[in-house]
Amino acid sequence: MKARVTVTLKTGVLDPQGKAIEGALKSLGVAGVASVRQGKVFEIELEEGDAAKAETTLREAAEKLLANTVIENFRVEVTASTPAEPAAS
Amino acid sequence: MKSAVIVFPGSNRERDMAHALKLVSGRDPAMVWHAETELPPGTDLVVLPGGFSYGDYLRCGAIAARAPIMGPVRDHARKGGLVMGVCNGFQILCEAELLPGILLRNAKMKFLCRDVHLKIERSDTPFTRGYNAGQVIRVPVAHGEGNYFASEGTVGRLEAEGRILFRYTDAEGKRDPKSNVNGALNSIAGVLNEKLNVLGLMPHPENHVENAVGCTDGRGLFAGLVAHFAQAA
Numbered sequence: 001m002k003a004r005v006t007v008t009l010k011t012g013v014l015d016p017q018g019k020a021i022e023g024a025l026k027s028l029g030v031a032g033v034a035s036v037r038q039g040k041v042f043e044i045e046l047e048e049g050d051a052a053k054a055e056t057t058l059r060e061a062a063e064k065l066l067a068n069t070v071i072e073n074f075r076v077e078v079t080a081s082t083p084a085e086p087a088a089s
Numbered sequence: 090m091k092s093a094v095i096v097f098p099g100s101n102r103e104r105d106m107a108h109a110l111k112l113v114s115g116r117d118p119a120m121v122w123h124a125e126t127e128l129p130p131g132t133d134l135v136v137l138p139g140g141f142s143y144g145d146y147l148r149c150g151a152i153a154a155r156a157p158i159m160g161p162v163r164d165h166a167r168k169g170g171l172v173m174g175v176c177n178g179f180q181i182l183c184e185a186e187l188l189p190g191i192l193l194r195n196a197k198m199k200f201l202c203r204d205v206h207l208k209i210e211r212s213d214t215p216f217t218r219g220y221n222a223g224q225v226i227r228v229p230v231a232h233g234e235g236n237y238f239a240s241e242g243t244v245g246r247l248e249a250e251g252r253i254l255f256r257y258t259d260a261e262g263k264r265d266p267k268s269n270v271n272g273a274l275n276s277i278a279g280v281l282n283e284k285l286n287v288l289g290l291m292p293h294p295e296n297h298v299e300n301a302v303g304c305t306d307g308r309g310l311f312a313g314l315v316a317h318f319a320q321a322a
Contacts, residue, residue, distance in 0.1 A: 014238070
């Protein structure tokens with residue numbers, strides 16, 4: 001099954017990279033950009049077939065490594081189930 | 090003083106650190122590869138050197154903090170043994186949660202490679218007994234992510250408990266935005282854990298230990314550690 005963990009900076013944590021991207025967008029003439037915050041996305045494939053168990057695993061991965069909860073929040077989502085093996089004909 | 094320098098893939102200041110330790114203590118440190126599962130018997134001081142462990146992948150120090158050797162380093166700290174992390178070593182100690190907070194990208198986004206002034210906030214720790222409280226020393230920094238950050242509550246506790254050991258100041262020891270080179274909260278350059286036996290700092294005292302480089306202000310840190318262990322023996 002496929003899953004995605006999204007890690008974002010908590011509100012109030014300084015994000016100079018986001019600021020630089022924001023500035024670059026403005027200098028490119030991309031209109032209407034109020035602000036940019038940079039985060040990370042992890043595309044993960046799991047052997048697990050059960051969505052609830054997969055979510056537990058993903059939360060563990062995020063808490064143990066993918067996010068630093070001093071400055072970051074994370075969100076986990078199961079994006080696609082592995083299709084069942086086609087029945088033997 | 091028996092010291093051990095932990096070497097991670099991407100460490101690059103381990104030889105500077107070993108040189109300073111040898112120069113001041115007279116004894117070569119053990120160089121310990123990150124995949125080891127124990128420290129050499131009788132290790133007094135564990136040092137995590139600077140560099141770019143794992144190419145700073147994910148977050149600076151994040152992968153190194155989960156390396157096999159970090160179990161024994163944690164045990165050493167729990168038993169009251171001294172642990173010091175410099176630069177990337179500081180980032181690793183934060184990621185390992187042996188120290189509170191985290192080092193963010195420098196506020197002005199530039200990699201900084203220059204000398205800074207540091208005020209020694211207290212001299213009654215094993216790391217600073219070679220200095221006087223309030224003394225200002227000059228040492229280099231070389232980092233892109235040295236902007237110390239922690240929650241307001243954590244920083245308040247660090248202040249109240251006297252766990253901020255080094256601050257960026259001017260040559261007279263005064264704090265101002267200009268001296269706070271990377272934008273760190275409260276000009277924090279180095280912090281201690283609760284038991285005062287684990288230290289992390291961004292600057293490199295190991296690079297200012299010889300007259301040949303024009304400054305020996307970093308030597309006091311190593312001399313203080315040697316004196317600490319000589320007294321304990």
